[in-house]
Amino acid sequence: xxxxxxxxxxxxxxxxxxxxxxxxxxxxxxxxxxxxxxxxxxxxxxxxxxxxxxxxxxxxxxxxxxxxxxxxxxxxxxxxxxxxxxxxxxxxxxxxxxxxxxxxxxxxxxxxxxxxxxxxxxxxxxxxxxxxxxxxxxxxxxxxxxxxxxxxxxxxxxxxxxxxxxxxxxxxxxxxxxxxxxxxxxxxxxxxxxxxxxxxxxxxxxxxxxxxxxxxxxxxxxxxxxxxxxxxxxxxxxxxxxxxxxxxxxxxxxxxxxxxxxxxxxxxxxxxxxxxxxxxxxxxxxxxxxxxxxxxxxxxxxxxxxxxxxxxxxxxxxxxxxxxxxxxxxxxxxxxxxxxxxxxxxxxxxxxxxxxxxxxxxxxxxxxxxxxxxxxxxxxxxxxxxxxxxxxxxxxxxxxxxxxxxxxxxxxxxxxxxxxxxxxxxxxxxxxxxxxxxxxxxxxxxxxxxxxxxxxxxxxxxxxxxxxxxxxxxxxxxxxxxxxxxxxxxxxxxxxxxxxxxxxxxxxxxxxxxxxxxxxxxxxxxxxxxxxxxxxxxxxxxxxxxxxxxxxxxxxxxxxxxxxxxxxxxxxxxxxxxxxxxxxxxxxxxxxxxxxxxxxxxxxxxxxxxxxxxxxxxx
Numbered sequence: 160x161x162x163x164x165x166x167x168x169x170x171x172x173x174x175x176x177x178x179x180x181x182x183x184x185x186x187x188x189x190x191x192x193x194x195x196x197x198x199x200x201x202x203x204x205x206x207x208x209x210x211x212x213x214x215x216x217x218x219x220x221x222x223x224x225x226x227x228x229x230x231x232x233x234x235x236x237x238x239x240x241x242x243x244x245x246x247x248x249x250x251x252x253x254x255x256x257x258x259x260x261x262x263x264x265x266x267x268x269x270x271x272x273x274x275x276x277x278x279x280x281x282x283x284x285x286x287x288x289x290x291x292x293x294x295x296x297x298x299x300x301x302x303x304x305x306x307x308x309x310x311x312x313x314x315x316x317x318x319x320x321x322x323x324x325x326x327x328x329x330x331x332x333x334x335x336x337x338x339x340x341x342x343x344x345x346x347x348x349x350x351x352x353x354x355x356x357x358x359x360x361x362x363x364x365x366x367x368x369x370x371x372x373x374x375x376x377x378x379x380x381x382x383x384x385x386x387x388x389x390x391x392x393x394x395x396x397x398x399x400x401x402x403x404x405x406x407x408x409x410x411x412x413x414x415x416x417x418x419x420x421x422x423x424x425x426x427x428x429x430x431x432x433x434x435x436x437x438x439x440x441x442x443x444x445x446x447x448x449x450x451x452x453x454x455x456x457x458x459x460x461x462x463x464x465x466x467x468x469x470x471x472x473x474x475x476x477x478x479x480x481x482x483x484x485x486x487x488x489x490x491x492x493x494x495x496x497x498x499x500x501x502x503x504x505x506x507x508x509x510x511x512x513x514x515x516x517x518x519x520x521x522x523x524x525x526x527x528x529x530x531x532x533x534x535x536x537x538x539x540x541x542x543x544x545x546x547x548x549x550x551x552x553x554x555x556x557x558x559x560x561x562x563x564x565x566x567x568x569x570x571x572x573x574x575x576x577x578x579x580x581x582x583x584x585x586x587x588x589x590x591x592x593x594x595x596x597x598x599x600x601x602x603x604x605x606x607x608x609x610x611x612x613x614x615x616x617x618x619x620x621x622x623x624x625x626x627x628x629x630x631x632x633x634x635x636x637x638x639x640x641x642x643x644x645x646x647x648x649x650x651x652x653x654x655x656x657x658x659x660x661x662x663x664x665x666x667x668x669x670x671x672x673x674x675x676x677x678x679x680x681x682x683x684x685x686x687x688x689x690x691x692x693x694x695x696x697x698x699x700x701x702x703x704x705x706x707x708x709x710x711x712x713x714x715x716x717x718x719x720x721x722x723x724x725x726x727x728x729x730x731x732x733x734x735x736x737x738x739x740x741x742x743x744x745x746x747x748x749x750x751x752x753x754x755x756x757x758x759x760x761x762x763x764x765x766x767x768x769x770x771x772x773x774x775x776x777x778x
Contacts, residue, residue, distance in 0.1 A: 163188075163223050163224060163256060164322075165256070165284065166221055166223050166254060166256040167186075167223075169221065169254060170184065170186050170221050173219055181216050182216055182217040182218070182219065183207055183210070183211060183216060183217075183218050183219070184218070184219040184220070184221065185202070185205065185207045185208060185218065185219075185220050185221070186221040186223070187201065187202050187220075187221065187222050187223070188223045188224055189222055189223060189224045189225055189227065189228030189232075189235070190223075190224035190227035190228055190230075190231075190392070190444070190450070191444060191445060192228060192231065192232065193231045193232070193392060193404045193405065193406035193407070194231075194232065194404075194405075194406075195232050195234060195235065195238045198228075198232065198235075198238075199238075199242075203242055211250070211251075212246075215250070216250065217250045217251070217252065218250060218251050218252070219252045219254070220251060220252065220253050220254070221254050222239075222253070222254070222255045222256070223256045224256065224257075225255055225256065225257035225261070225262075225263075225266075226257045226258040226261035226262075226454070227392070227454055229261060229263070229492070230390065230392055230492055231392040231406040236263040236265045236266040236269075237265060239266060239269075240265060240266055240269030240270070240273075241269075243269065243270065243273050244269065244272070244273050248273060248274050248278075253270075258454075259283060267279075286320035286321070287319065287320045287321070287322065287325060289307065292306075292307060292310070292319045292320070292325060293306075293307055295325060295329060296329065299329045299333065300333070301329065301332065301333065306329075306332060309332070309337075309338055310328070310338065313337075313338040313340060315328065315338050315339070315340065315345070315528075317527065317528060317529075318342065318345055318527075318528075321523075323453055323455060324342070324345060324346075324349075326349070327345050327346065327348070327349030327352075328345065330349060330352045330353075331345065331348045331349060331352065334352060335348070340528070341528050341530060341531075342502075342524065342527035342528045342531065343459075343499070343502055343503065346455075346456075346459040347459075347463065350376060350379065350440060350456055350459065350460060351372055351373070351376050352372075352439075353438060353439035353440045353452070353456070354372045354373075354375040354376040354379055354435070354438050354439070354440055355372035355375070355438070356438055356439035368434045368437075369430075369434065370425075370431060370434055370435070371420065371421055373420040373421050374418070374420040374421065374425055374431075375434065375435045375438055376420070376460075377418040377419065377420040377467075378418060378427055378431055378432060378434075378435040379435050379438070379440050379456075379460055380460040380461070380463055380464035380467065381413065381418060381427065381464060382394065382413055382432070382435065382436075382460075383451075383456070383457040383458075383459075383460035383461040383464060384460070384461045384464040384465065385408055385412070385413060386408060386451075386457060386461075387457055387458065387461035387493065387496055388461065388478050388479075388493075389408060390406075390492065391406060391407055391408040392404075392406040392407060392444075392450060393406070393407045393408075393444045393448040393449060393450040394407065394408055394409075394410055394413065394432075394436060394448070394449045394450070395407040395408065395409050395410065395447060395448055396410050396433070396436075396447045396448070396449060397447040404448075407448065410429055410432055410433070411429065413427075413432050414427060414428045414429040414431075414432050415427065415428075436449045439452065440452055440456050455495070458495045458496045458499060458524070459496075459499050459524075461496050461499075462496050462497075462499035462500045462503060463499070463503070465478075465500065466500070466503045466504060472504070472506045472507065472510075475500060475504070475507060476507075476510065478493075479493045479496065479497045479500065486514060487514065488514060488515055489511065489515055489518055494518055494521075494522060495522060495523075495524050497511060497518065498511075498518070498519060498522035498524035498525040499524050501519060501525060502524065502525065502531055508534070508538065509538070512535070512538040512539065512542055513542065513546070516535075516538075516539055516542060516552070517552035517555070519535055520535070520539075520552050520555035520556070520558060520559075521552070521555050521558075526558040526559060529561040529562060529563075532558070532559050532560065532561040532564075533561050533563055533564075533567065535559060536559050536561075536564065536567050536568075536588065537567065539584065540567070540571055540581055540584065540585065543578070543580050543581040543584050544571075544577060544578055544581040549580060550580055550583065550584045550587070553587050553591070554591075556587055556588045556590075556591035556592065557591040557592060559588055559591075559592060560592035560593075560594075564588070564589075564592055564594055565589075565594050565596045565597050568585045568586075568588060568589050568594065568597060569597060569600055571584075571585035572585045572586055572589065572597065572600045572601065572604060572618075573600050573603065573604065575607075575609075575610055575611070579611055579613055579614060582611075582614050582617075583613070583614065583617050586601065586604075586614070586617045586618055586621050587617075587621075589601070589621060589625075590620075590621040590624055590625055593625050594625075595625065595627065598622065598625075598626050598627060598630040599630075601618040601619075601621050601622050601626065601630070602618070602622060602626075602630050602633055602634070604618040605618040605619040605622060605634060605637070605650075605654075606633075606634075606636070606637070608642075612644045612645065612649075612650065613649075615650055616649045616650050616653050616683075619634060619637070619650060619653040619654050619657060620653045620656075620657075620683070622634060622657050623653060623654075623656045623657030626657065628661070628662065631657050631658060631661070631662050632658075632662050634654045634657055634658060635654075635658060635662070635663065637650060637651070637654045638651060638654050638655060638658070638663075638671045639671075645676075646676055646677060647676065647677040647680050647682050647684075648675055648676055648677065648682065648683070648684035648685075649682050649683050649684065651683075651684050652682060652683025652684030652685070652686070652687050653683045655668070655671070655684070655687050655692075656683060656687055656691060659687075659691075659692065659695060660695040660696075660697075660700075665696070665697075665699075665700035665703045665704065666703045668692075668703075669703050669704060669706070669707035672688070672707060674718075674719050674722060675688070675719050675721060675722075678719075684721075685719075685720075685721040686721075688721040688722060688724070688725045689720070689721040689724040689725060690724070690728075692725065693725065693728040693729065693732060696729075696732055698732075698736040698739045698742075699739065701729070701732050701733050701736050701739060701742050701745070702739075702741050702742060702745045704729040704732070704733075705729060705730075705733055705742070705745035705746060705748070705749045706745060706748075707729075708725075708726040708729050708730070708749050708752075709745075709748050709749045709752045711726065711752075712752075713756075714756035714757075714758055715756070715758045715759070726749075727761045729749075730746075730749065730761050731761065733745070733746045733749070734746075
């Protein structure tokens with residue numbers, strides 16, 4: 160069950176629930192269009208759309224396969240953005256399906272400008288649950304419990320939670336009784352099985368074909384390489400080549416030369432191409448047009464074709480990088496194919512890691528199995544250590560989790576001789592992957608007064624996010640000590656965030672608070688004072704908070720903004736909890752201390768100030 164199926168189901172649900180409604184819907188599969196003009200004719204110039212523009216009813220617009228549409232129409236994101244901005248958003252409900260890695264920032268920003276950031280919402284398909292996998296195995300005629308045990312013992316859970324690779328797992332297991340341990344092996348076996356299948360119509364007619372499954376796979380890989388590296392969307396089967404859309408490849412172009420399979424070299428003509436196009440790897444794109452059943456089949460097979468034919472590293476680089484880019488970065492549409500190549504060819508892996516590690520981090524292919532993740536982690540750490548580049552794309556570190564990750568990261572976290580950036584990367588990866596077994600290493604770094612201050616802060620932050628209760632408690636000595644090197648209060652702020660509210664009392668907390676040392680620097684400590692502290696302040700904590708605010712002797716104009724925000728929030732909290740014993744008396748003392756300086760009690764809230772004064776005097 161992938162994104163297209165989900166969107167189709169949403170369409171069906173909408174139709175069944177709105178059959179008596181005057182609302183309308185329009186479903187467009189973007190992969191079916193090769194030009195923006197043709198898309199505009201079927202979408203913005205369609206009768207349904209024109210009727211909606213002229214009317215007062217609501218339109219539900221479903222756009223599927225944006226990622227595949229971008230392969231044919233390079234300016235698709237810009238076209239959609241420009242057209243949407245001309246429309247009245249009040250009566251339009253828009254749903255767009257796209258692979259996460261291909262989602263264009265241009266469209267994202269355009270939708271936010273048009274609708275407002277708070278309106279645009281992202282939904283990511285949740286991984287399949289254990290009972291989903293079990294049900295799929297049962298429907299496939301397998302012993303579901305035994306299959307699940309095999310999935311877990313073979314360490315291929317990451318494949319089982321995705322619809323496409325789960326289908327491959329089920330097919331391979333039915334045929335072979337065992338499971339591949341790598342994503343490349345899984346895709347190769349899965350594509351081989353699909354190549355062995357013929358279309359339902361051909362099967363019903365008794366047609367079995369003349370090629371072996373291995374020969375069909377070789378032909379399919381040729382088609383994949385031609386389409387992926389030639390930027391073609393479908394194979395055109397029409398008799399008149401002049402009618403071939405610019406975005407398609409003519410079948411005659413593919414029908415030449417030979418391929419090698421089963422240790423036999425065989426001729427590839429139009430008959431062999433048509434037979435291969437009739438397998439389970441492909442699906443129709445309309446009259447005389449055949450495309451891939453899933454884009455990932457093409458991306459994998461295109462890479463496999465280059466590897467199988469021993470294409471030189473130089474030629475591969477020329478295929479996947481932009482010739483006019485001085486940095487020779489990967490062509491965006493070839494990102495996943497490049498990731499497959501990186502997994503198959505070490506030299507390509509090293510080249511991409513040096514120039515675009517973020518591409519591999521974002522890729523489901525490059526992080527698809529444990530060995531690939533381990534290799535990517537090692538390469539990233541070596542890159543940051545040896546070449547002293549700066550880290551980036553941290554939000555994708557979560558994709559690197561694997562069983563041996565703690566052992567890979569520990570030496571970098573604890574070794575004070577290593578460069579600060581590579582140590583920071585190691586800590587960030589540990590945090591993103593929630594590696595609990597590294598809590599001891601993180602604590603050791605945070606407490607070590609001889610270690611780099613920035614790394615100590617990073618370690619304390621990580622403990623605050625993933626540390627267990629015992630590890631968090633052990634940070635407490637750091638707020639008791641006056642850390643001379645903590646000139647911007649970053650260590651203090653990160654430790655207080657880790658301790659509050661579960662591992663430090665309000666009375667203890669307010670006894671530790673001091674004015675920020677560094678003027679104008681907005682870091683962890685100022686953020687903690689201005690917002691995070693009060694978020695977790697209970698009604699019972701209001702009295703020590705008021706006592707702290709009363710002890711502040713400076714007038715507002717001399718006070719740090721973070722402290723000013725804190726005492727405002729404390730005063731509001733007190734006003735909301737006047738029924739708590741002792742709060743009224745403490746509030747009265749606070750009011751008196753502020754009035755001595757002729758200060759507003761709450762900055763910019765004179766109405767609330769009147770209530771506070773009245774409440775305090777009444778007490």
